[in-house]
Amino acid sequence: MPIEFTATPPAWSYDDYWNELRAMEIELPQHSQEFQPLMQFLEKLQPCNLVEVGTREGGSLFMLSRIMPPGSTIISVDLPGMAWGRKDSGVRKQRIAERLRADGFTVHLVERDSSLPETAAEVSQLLDGAPIEALFLDGDHAFDGVLADFRNYQPLMKEHAPIFFHDIAQAPHLPKVEVHYLWRVLKTLAPYLEFVVAPHWGQGIGIVLNTGLAAGFDLKTR
Ligand SMILES: C[S@@+](CC[C@H](N)C(=O)[O-])C[C@H]1O[C@@H](n2cnc3c(N)ncnc32)[C@H](O)[C@@H]1O
Numbered sequence: 001m002p003i004e005f006t007a008t009p010p011a012w013s014y015d016d017y018w019n020e021l022r023a024m025e026i027e028l029p030q031h032s033q034e035f036q037p038l039m040q041f042l043e044k045l046q047p048c049n050l051v052e053v054g055t056r057e058g059g060s061l062f063m064l065s066r067i068m069p070p071g072s073t074i075i076s077v078d079l080p081g082m083a084w085g086r087k088d089s090g091v092r093k094q095r096i097a098e099r100l101r102a103d104g105f106t107v108h109l110v111e112r113d114s115s116l117p118e119t120a121a122e123v124s125q126l127l128d129g130a131p132i133e134a135l136f137l138d139g140d141h142a143f144d145g146v147l148a149d150f151r152n153y154q155p156l157m158k159e160h161a162p163i164f165f166h167d168i169a170q171a172p173h174l175p176k177v178e179v180h181y182l183w184r185v186l187k188t189l190a191p192y193l194e195f196v197v198a199p200h201w202g203q204g205i206g207i208v209l210n211t212g213l214a215a216g217f218d219l220k221t222r
Contacts, residue, residue, distance in 0.1 A: 047133030054139030058096030169204035
């Protein structure tokens with residue numbers, strides 16, 4: 001069932017934030033007409049923590065942090081140079097982390113393979129066992145990889161908390177992006193929302209609420 005959500009004009013400027021990123025020479029591989037509505041959705045929920053799997057230079061982490069409550073905890077799980085990554089992204093990611101700390105956030109950069117159970121255990125430890133209130137999955141986009149991330153972090157989440165997926169669109173020229181195989185199952189199980197500007201060109205953001213997912217979820221292959 002689709003989540004009812006009407007985006008009203010925000011009190012902040014997406015372009016101003018994006019310009020700040022540009023000035024720091026940090027890339028933002030997101031479509032503004034998909035990412036701004038995501039920020040507006042998240043702003044209404046006021047989560048006190050955010051876990052992002054797949055950070056690269058920190059563009060999406062910075063943008064999402066702009067609407068997080070002051071003093072909240074932000075955890076990035078990202079290993080530079082893995083799928084859709086670059087070995088040299090760590091320096092810029094550190095710079096974003098320092099900026100967010102200066103803004104008053106508690107920031108942890110977990111540089112480990114996100115799909116391993118011990119990585120999820122470290123995230124849980126960093127949160128002192130508190131449940132994840134918002135989860136952004138934008139790491140490995142292969143079916144097995146995104147499924148492993150979902151299975152690893154979903155059990156740590158607060159009931160009804162949102163899980164965001166990037167690249168839910170099935171684009172013919174991007175066969176390695178397989179998030180859609182998982183997305184099309186998840187959206188049958190729990191309330192969901194999609195921001196997809198140009199399905200055939202790829203990208204697209206999907207949000208699903210963490211309710212009934214574990215019990216109803218039995219996907220083993222695509
Ligand atoms: C698409 S980029 C993230 C983009 C970022 N969310 C943004 O919008 O600015 C994916 C990142 O996930 C990392 N990654 C991919 N698979 C991973 C894995 N199994 N464990 C940890 N990091 C991984 C890559 O190295 C890369 O930095």
